[in-house]
Amino acid sequence: MTDGASARSTTVSLAPAGDPRRPPSSGAPPILPLAFAALAVSLLAGATATAALFGLHGLIGPGAPALVLVLLGATALAAWAPVWPAVSALLAGRRRAALLLQDDVVRARHAAATGRESARTAMGYALAVVVVAGLIFFVTANSGAVAHTFLRGEFISLAWADVAKAFWVNVRVAVGAEILVLALGLVVAVMRMLPGPAGRPLRALAIAYVDVFRAIPGIIVLYLVGFGLSLAKVPVIKDLPPIWLAIVALTLTYGAYVAEVYRAGLESIHPSQWAAARSLGLSYGMTMRTVIIPQAFRRIVPPLLNDFIGLQKDTALIGVMGVIDAFMQARLVSSQVFNLSPVTVVAVAFVIVTIPQARFVDRLIRRDQARQRAGGS
Numbered sequence: 001m002t003d004g005a006s007a008r009s010t011t012v013s014l015a016p017a018g019d020p021r022r023p024p025s026s027g028a029p030p031i032l033p034l035a036f037a038a039l040a041v042s043l044l045a046g047a048t049a050t051a052a053l054f055g056l057h058g059l060i061g062p063g064a065p066a067l068v069l070v071l072l073g074a075t076a077l078a079a080w081a082p083v084w085p086a087v088s089a090l091l092a093g094r095r096r097a098a099l100l101l102q103d104d105v106v107r108a109r110h111a112a113a114t115g116r117e118s119a120r121t122a123m124g125y126a127l128a129v130v131v132v133a134g135l136i137f138f139v140t141a142n143s144g145a146v147a148h149t150f151l152r153g154e155f156i157s158l159a160w161a162d163v164a165k166a167f168w169v170n171v172r173v174a175v176g177a178e179i180l181v182l183a184l185g186l187v188v189a190v191m192r193m194l195p196g197p198a199g200r201p202l203r204a205l206a207i208a209y210v211d212v213f214r215a216i217p218g219i220i221v222l223y224l225v226g227f228g229l230s231l232a233k234v235p236v237i238k239d240l241p242p243i244w245l246a247i248v249a250l251t252l253t254y255g256a257y258v259a260e261v262y263r264a265g266l267e268s269i270h271p272s273q274w275a276a277a278r279s280l281g282l283s284y285g286m287t288m289r290t291v292i293i294p295q296a297f298r299r300i301v302p303p304l305l306n307d308f309i310g311l312q313k314d315t316a317l318i319g320v321m322g323v324i325d326a327f328m329q330a331r332l333v334s335s336q337v338f339n340l341s342p343v344t345v346v347a348v349a350f351v352i353v354t355i356p357q358a359r360f361v362d363r364l365i366r367r368d369q370a371r372q373r374a375g376g377s
Contacts, residue, residue, distance in 0.1 A: 031093045034089065034115075038089055049129050052133040055137065159334075164345075167326035170326050177311055184251060188206045226321030242322055246321055249321075254307060268299055269292050
């Protein structure tokens with residue numbers, strides 16, 4: 001037995017600690033291939049961005065202000081920033097190998113994890129730099145034809161005041177339609193959820209309205225309401241100004257979408273809430289008004305705001321009704337200067353209005369998810 005134990009001990013001691021022949025499968029996988037790839041991508045991104053910025057400088061011309069030149073130089077230096085985490089990944093790879101030779105597996109694993117994270121960071125930023133460089137190449141291509149078509153400073157300065165004034169029409173139409181849509185969508189959703197045979201006719205009407213107006217393109221509804229109702233001499237409606245007709249058309253279109261959002265929120269409330277309210281003697285209407293709708297409204301705010309963002313953008317279509325909005329005003333200026341830079345002003349205006357709403361929606365979604373994870377309802 002002693003001889004067998006000695007043999008086993010001899011067998012184990014054939015692979016002493018720190019032996020360089022040990023396979024690197026100790027939980028600290030090699031990272032040098034990933035690090036070299038990250039370095040190559042980072043160098044390529046830096047070179048591509050530098051070439052793109054050089055072309056942009058040539059398009060601007062030698063008479064560019066000093067501040068512009070400083071910004072271009074700073075941007076070029078920032079484009080090479082991904083090289084630093086790539087080099088850090090290479091150094092982490094060497095440190096990992098050295099720690100494995102010292103049989104310090106724990107620190108080797110930490111170095112490997114740090115190196116992989118640095119390499120991925122370098123590749124992520126480098127790819128972002130390549131995308132931005134590609135956009136700069138696109139703008140400066142064909143001797144800057146794209147920039148001259150969409151970004152002519154003199155035409156933008158010529159149009160922005162009139163376009164900004166006309167954009168106020170878009171804002172008024174959007175706000176007015178959103179208020180009416182909130183009411184119409186709720187009424188249609190409640191009609192579609194009426195119980196029993198008595199509610200069947202109203203349910204059918206609500207379904208028909210939602211199906212029809214979700215199927216018809218919004219621009220067609222605007223055209224039919226803007227011109228058809230006036231030609232038909234409909235009382236009261238024929239005397240409305242074009243802005244109010246635009247609000248009516250957008251309300252009819254988005255009321256169908258918002259009704260489905262309401263319905264989804266109402267149906268998401270657990271049936272026990274209905275049962276508890278009815279057991280207390282509340283009628284169907286009181287249950288809906290005091291128990292179900294308040295809970296559902298909190299859940300539908302993010303999708304509701306998403307629909308309102310779409311409504312805000314669709315106000316650019318009201319020009320088909322003859323309303324002088326921002327887009328129509330920009331088209332008038334563009335037809336005079338034979339350039340689309342005034343339309344760029346409209347695009348920027350919609351971006352300025354829409355992006356804060358989108359970020360607000362994201363914040364509401366994150367807050368709702370956090371509440372759900374915490375066990376709230």
